[in-house]
Amino acid sequence: MARQIGEVILDLRNISLRFGGVKALSDISFDVREHEIRAIIGPNGAGKSSMLNVINGVYRPQEGEIIFHGEHRRDMNTHAAAAAGIARTFQNIALFKGMSVLDNLMAGRNLKMKSHFIQHALWWGPAKREELENRKKVEEVIDFLEIEHIRKTPVGRLPYGLQKRVELGRALAAEPKMLLLDEPMAGMNVEEKQDMCRFILDVNDQFGTTIVLIEHDMGVVMDISDRVVVLDYGRKIGDGVPDEVKNNPEVISAYLGTQH
Amino acid sequence: MAATPDSGALDTFPRLLMHHARVRGDRPAMREKDLGIWQTWTWADVAEETQALACGLAELGFKRGDRLAIVGDNRPRLYGAMLAAQMLGGIPVPMYQDAVAAEMVFVLQDAGIHVAIVEDQEQVDKLLEVKDQCPELLHIIYDEPRGMRHYTQTFLHGFEEVVAAGRIHNRNQPDFIAQEIAQGKSADVSVMLYTSGTTGKPKGVCQSHHAFISAARGGSEFDGLRDTDEILSYLPMAWVGDHLFSIAQAIYAGFTVNCPESGDTVMTDLREIGPTYYFAPPRVFENMLTQVMIRMEDAGAIKRGMFHYFMDVAKRCGSEILDGKPVSTADRLLYALGTLLVYGPLRNVLGMSRIRVAYTAGAAIGPDLFRFYRSIGINLKQLYGQTETCAYVCLQPDRQIKFDSVGKPAPGVEIKIAANGEILVKGPMLLTEYYKRPEATAEAINAEGYFMTGDAGFLDHEGHLKIIDRAKDVGKLSGGAVFAPNYIENKLKFFQYIKEAVCFGHDRDMVCAFINIDMGAVGNWAERRHIAYAGYTDLACKAEVQELIRECVEKVNVELAADDMVADTQVHRFLILHKELDPDDDELTRTRKVRRGFVAEKYAVLIAALYEGKTSQFIETEVKFEDGRRGKVAADLRIVEAATLARTTAAAMGTA
Numbered sequence: 001m002a003r004q005i006g007e008v009i010l011d012l013r014n015i016s017l018r019f020g021g022v023k024a025l026s027d028i029s030f031d032v033r034e035h036e037i038r039a040i041i042g043p044n045g046a047g048k049s050s051m052l053n054v055i056n057g058v059y060r061p062q063e064g065e066i067i068f069h070g071e072h073r074r075d076m077n078t079h080a081a082a083a084a085g086i087a088r089t090f091q092n093i094a095l096f097k098g099m100s101v102l103d104n105l106m107a108g109r110n111l112k113m114k115s116h117f118i119q120h121a122l123w124w125g126p127a128k129r130e131e132l133e134n135r136k137k138v139e140e141v142i143d144f145l146e147i148e149h150i151r152k153t154p155v156g157r158l159p160y161g162l163q164k165r166v167e168l169g170r171a172l173a174a175e176p177k178m179l180l181l182d183e184p185m186a187g188m189n190v191e192e193k194q195d196m197c198r199f200i201l202d203v204n205d206q207f208g209t210t211i212v213l214i215e216h217d218m219g220v221v222m223d224i225s226d227r228v229v230v231l232d233y234g235r236k237i238g239d240g241v242p243d244e245v246k247n248n249p250e251v252i253s254a255y256l257g258t259q260h
Numbered sequence: 261m262a263a264t265p266d267s268g269a270l271d272t273f274p275r276l277l278m279h280h281a282r283v284r285g286d287r288p289a290m291r292e293k294d295l296g297i298w299q300t301w302t303w304a305d306v307a308e309e310t311q312a313l314a315c316g317l318a319e320l321g322f323k324r325g326d327r328l329a330i331v332g333d334n335r336p337r338l339y340g341a342m343l344a345a346q347m348l349g350g351i352p353v354p355m356y357q358d359a360v361a362a363e364m365v366f367v368l369q370d371a372g373i374h375v376a377i378v379e380d381q382e383q384v385d386k387l388l389e390v391k392d393q394c395p396e397l398l399h400i401i402y403d404e405p406r407g408m409r410h411y412t413q414t415f416l417h418g419f420e421e422v423v424a425a426g427r428i429h430n431r432n433q434p435d436f437i438a439q440e441i442a443q444g445k446s447a448d449v450s451v452m453l454y455t456s457g458t459t460g461k462p463k464g465v466c467q468s469h470h471a472f473i474s475a476a477r478g479g480s481e482f483d484g485l486r487d488t489d490e491i492l493s494y495l496p497m498a499w500v501g502d503h504l505f506s507i508a509q510a511i512y513a514g515f516t517v518n519c520p521e522s523g524d525t526v527m528t529d530l531r532e533i534g535p536t537y538y539f540a541p542p543r544v545f546e547n548m549l550t551q552v553m554i555r556m557e558d559a560g561a562i563k564r565g566m567f568h569y570f571m572d573v574a575k576r577c578g579s580e581i582l583d584g585k586p587v588s589t590a591d592r593l594l595y596a597l598g599t600l601l602v603y604g605p606l607r608n609v610l611g612m613s614r615i616r617v618a619y620t621a622g623a624a625i626g627p628d629l630f631r632f633y634r635s636i637g638i639n640l641k642q643l644y645g646q647t648e649t650c651a652y653v654c655l656q657p658d659r660q661i662k663f664d665s666v667g668k669p670a671p672g673v674e675i676k677i678a679a680n681g682e683i684l685v686k687g688p689m690l691l692t693e694y695y696k697r698p699e700a701t702a703e704a705i706n707a708e709g710y711f712m713t714g715d716a717g718f719l720d721h722e723g724h725l726k727i728i729d730r731a732k733d734v735g736k737l738s739g740g741a742v743f744a745p746n747y748i749e750n751k752l753k754f755f756q757y758i759k760e761a762v763c764f765g766h767d768r769d770m771v772c773a774f775i776n777i778d779m780g781a782v783g784n785w786a787e788r789r790h791i792a793y794a795g796y797t798d799l800a801c802k803a804e805v806q807e808l809i810r811e812c813v814e815k816v817n818v819e820l821a822a823d824d825m826v827a828d829t830q831v832h833r834f835l836i837l838h839k840e841l842d843p844d845d846d847e848l849t850r851t852r853k854v855r856r857g858f859v860a861e862k863y864a865v866l867i868a869a870l871y872e873g874k875t876s877q878f879i880e881t882e883v884k885f886e887d888g889r890r891g892k893v894a895a896d897l898r899i900v901e902a903a904t905l906a907r908t909t910a911a912a913m914g915t916a
Contacts, residue, residue, distance in 0.1 A: 139295035144406075149524035151296065202407065 005226060006034030009210065010055065010178070015064035017050055024050045025061065028236045030229045032178070037204055037211045039221045042231035043254065048214045049091060051231065052180045055212065056081040056088055082111055085177035089167045089184060097156035101166050104155055105141060108173030109134045141172045144206075145199060161192035168199060179203065181213040185220060193217065197224055222246065230254070271446035272469040274347040276511050278441065281307035284487055284514055290336040293521035293529060301336055303514070306343075309423065311437045314344040316426030318436070320375060320399050320417070324349035324443070327371045327452065331355045331364075331387075332379025334493040334506070334519045337403050337419060341377045342507060346450055346469075348440050353452045353464070354497040361386040367454055368394040371464055371695065377419075380404035384416065446470040452695055453500050453647050464695030465647045474688035475504060475652035476512035478671040482655055483537075483617045489515035490535045490614075494526045500647040501621070505539055508650070530611030538618040542625040545640070548610055549632055570598035571635075578635025583659045603636040612638050619643050621651070626754040627663045634661065642666050644727065648704065648711055650689040654725045665724035675725060676710060681742055682731040683717045684710035716744060718825050728826070733856070735766030741828035743771065745856070748829060751819060755812040756781040760841050762854050764867055765829060772870040773834040774863065775809055776841055782808070797895050800836040806900050809836060813902040821905040830904040833870050835877075837863075838895035844884045866897065875899055
């Protein structure tokens, strides 16, 4: 593989997160290296989505430290995360259903647009130039994800698999350095999964985007990830390359089923 | 506007291209939608880039007489590659882009390909897969660099890189390409198109510049094509029709070729471009009509009412107005109103607002479908031709449209009907030869220089050619009349209630038929009449259904009676089969063509009953289900007599 996995860019140390008396994450540490595909797996309720939410600042952990690009912080915040190039998709699709695919992707570019909203409303001066530049970027994403044929279709009318792809597109439109994918393949058929795998690998390969993903399909995870972290009841029970994780007895009994 | 070229000097495609670059250099030659925007190449751009590519190919060692494989979707650069090969006196060999790797091996080996230009990583991967079997393949050039970063093989070249090398070559040897173009001769092979190979191995059909330019000139003059015309090219480049429309005619007449953004966006792109000249096989027209009908069903009552009212008007007088026939003033006014309210918007939705000429070919088109498009003012016509004849044998002239004919012999084409009914053609558009297959060439072209099409047909009294069947399927009734089963079956199948039909009559005294009803259409028909049924077999045995089918058969008999050639082959007796003919039971091929011999053998008892004059016959048949289980279907089939007519000579029945 030609892509070079680089330095650690995100280091989570001893993260604990509680909702009242419920411990969602307890004392979890792991890191993410530049350009790698890092999977988080675990049974339902293991704390996977919470972990992603900690990374992009939706949840603030009570304990622990996050080191992002060398900067030590107690927690992330959503604006800072987005500005630093972290984009994500959601387990339940969170697109604007009444808007076209194109408009949804343009919405993904909103951080890149600097001109005043009145200028935008008047389609005047820098706003026009900015819109054209951003449209070009969005068209590149459309081309990349092969969704030309639904460019003008309202998202609500699309089948589920395509909506998932559009959501990936919106995240990509932000030209992220790090992409958080929450179950990108849930509810897809085999063919759609294959397509999605190819797109994830292509994104990683073409743009060097670091990818953190949660996925239940073990075949997919073991196939495309560089390293896997395993959570169970808010604890980390395994971490390593797919082969290591596959043979870790604790992981097998907690998640893959005990061998008899 | 400058007249289209016809002087002797412009007798190869590269020379025509250079001519356009001089005469209409800044007019659009090609467009492709990329990143959501239609990108344009002018004739000057195409000439420049093509010359650079040709020089780049020469750098790779491509020389006169070499074959250049071209694999991919319709793209300006791939069309340009054809011309680049021709500039060097080479022969482009477009291949079907959806073929799997193993299917490509034969053509690559047979044509002895050294250099291939392909669209993208997908095609590169296919060629890499079979490269060991094709040792002669030395270079692969890819257009789309996406995904190609990690390929390190030295025989892979990016398109840009080859063109850049070509530009340097061109600067160093500015006369090289002009000399190469000057060396081309009109009798040189301009392209090799492989036949589909449904019977035996595919054969490489070699067509000269002269053949394709003659066909292009004839067609362009016939339909008045000019440099302002627009076409959307979306059918496979390996298919002779696309080569005729998108290369030969476009480069002869100088019109604009538009390439869609992707295979899935063709309908949107069609609307955006609004071509003036259009080709589609019948199934495309059928799909579009189905879409319209489904959307009309969902429309509000007012719109639906308006649609149906004006479609009735169009049915009554639309084709007549298009054909310039006399129509009452009241109807003309209504039709004009209909154009404003219904036909115009409908044509717009279909992307057909600007169409002057549309063609269909490749399969029989149902009369209702054909009439629908003509009635809303789209000049849809049929043509007839083969790979071996540059898809140029017959064209329907404007205003002389008969739905069951393929038109009159095209300019320069001579047609003769052999004693066995086979259509023989002669003209400048005939193939030079089958590549490396002299015995096949000798078989296809007879001593008098006629190409044997393998189709059977006849010329009616106005000189229109009617295709009736494949020559090998045509038989004779014991009375001596020519029996063309396909011709009759197609007529039967044009009824929505009839899904499949098999006619018998060779060496017999009359024609009898097996019918398969269309479960969807007949089921719906039965529900609306409150006829309860349980599955196909039950429905097929209902007396009402038999009555319905009898009406269809009798209508076909009326049409047959009107035609001298086939009047004796009216359907006398038929039965509705108790099961649908199915590829799983070997009754149909995978492409859903009836395996006549097998069906006749399997249901011999039914055929016997038809000819022995019985009124019913019991049959039990084993069937295979999709999950592999086997079962039996049994029924007592009633044999129905259909009324036949004496010969009528009224020819009016056949006109659209």
